[in-house]
Amino acid sequence: MESSFKFTRHLHNGDPLTSRTVNAPPGRPQGGQPPFTWKESAIDALEYDGATAIRSWDLPTVFWFLEGYNGWGYRTGLGRDTTPPCRSAYIYSGTNHYIKGKYVSDGVFDPNAVSAQVGCMAQLKELENRGLIRLSPSAIEDDPNQVGSVASWQNILNGCGYFPVLTICGEMDEETVSMTKKFQKDLGLEETGKVDLITWRAGLNHAKLPGWSNITPIVVGHGAIIEPRTVTQKLYNFYSKPNNYDKVYADVMRWYGTTTNACVAFVTSALRLSGYTIPKEDHGYGNISLNTSALSHYLQDEKGWEKSTNVNDLLPGDVVLTVGGQFGQDRDGVLIPNHVYMFAGWSDRANHIAWVIDNQGKYRHTRHTNAIPGGKSAFAYFLRA
Known part of the structure; x- marks a missing residue:
């Protein structure tokens, strides 16, 4: 969005990668020497805006971060006062959730302007349609070919009848690592305390307690493996x-x-x-x-x-x-x-x-x-x- 789909521009603001940024934020990236690769600039932009400190990338967090990145004017400013209230063009343009209305410059909202850009969520949805990413609005994680979230794994261990019951905190704490090792030992798996695909499948296929539900809050983003927390x-x-x-x-x-x-x-x-x-x-x-x-x-x-x-x-x-x-x-x-x-x-x-x-x-x-x-x-x- 910020670089207008051009991989020769900084993700920060669209300035050319041949030098550090001039427009806000200026002087980015601070490390290294130009010309920068698009990946180098993109990593710097995500770090600069605090994305690397976010540990949960469920859909609500994705929506929240992207709209906050662009600005809250559609919720708190002039965009809120249209009839019906205008949804953020930055998020929804290109979908059936957006008709018109956008900020044409800083602090200037035009209720009749139509965004020519494709919104962030429309882009992410297309990536999902192509099978490149997975957006999971459901709180059910039962894919045997994809390790799910820590919260789901904690829920699975509880459903398998292991005691003491784990608090579903969404983090691979000492109690969860210890319980994972016990589960692996009971099933003859390597006792690593890590949830690889073999362990994940074993948990999905294990008999569950009566009344157990597989509906669990998605707390931690998907990955190839669930690791214990670092020091x-x-x-x-x-x-x-x-x-x-x-x-x-x-x-x-x-x-x-x-x-x-x-x-x-x-x-x-x-x-x-x-x-x-x-x-x-x-x-x-x-x-x-x-x-x-x-x-x-x-x-x-x-x-x-x-x-x-x-x-x-x-x-x-x-x-x-x-x-x-x-x-x-x-x-x-x-x-x-x-x-x-x-x-x-x-x-x-x-x-x-x-x-x-x-x-x-x-x-x-x-x-x-x-x-x-x-x-x-x-x-x-x-x-x-």
Whole structure:
């Protein structure tokens, strides 16, 4: 839509791929060098607009994201006041749900203008008609050739009579992984805790309890395999809840006693409380639970966490280390990072303002990731597992 079906244009706004974008948002992509491929630009556009942080791509979410991407004027602005109310041309043009009415420029709505573009949902429906994608408005997932959602798998395990009954949370939590392994063991399958196609089919074909229903909310998008949650995903799911932040605070106060210079204490307590073991001992670079350099080396050298210096690749749950200088150098002569925090999403991506959770605010607060005179330490790199 934004690039008018031209693969020589940025998905952001239709600017040519031969240079960074000029129109809003300007200067994209920030990494790499032009000319860009359409795929590189498209990935940057999706990351910029927060699509990569969305874990559920059921139909309501797809509608919500696409209309929000274009703007809510058809629901909250002049488009709402037509008779009958005009549906978003960006979504519905080219379908029997759209007749006329569109925004011809920013803030200017023409009730008689007819969109010449084919709307997003019309495009997606055509892709489904061609068998290239699957849009499932139904909450029944019983295709033996397609692994369904985590929520459906949890419902299937419950229907098979496994106990304790799983909460259908739509996430591959520890209880679901453990129950999946038990199911696989009972049926003589490889005990991986992952739901591959063989496991999925076995679940579909297994006898169910009387009265069981296969109608389940579709929570997680379809894929070839259902994987257990990663460490940093689990950290985000735990630490991003206010009541769990209170638990972290209480834990730090119990074993460390202060919030001053306690950024590592907060992150490591959050990791422990989310189920990941972090020792409170010296690593050669200092105490792993109190020293940023020690924590960074431990996670990379002994736990295999991946390091990236690309701020544009940040995902919720990533552990961010800032530039150093405040606490001197480590034993290798490298500046010890001044601060560590958990990235919790973008507040204003264009201006590099992130949501973070650490010891410096009462729960979640904003922080610039780049260097600002008189501001807090800038982003240096993040760790992910």
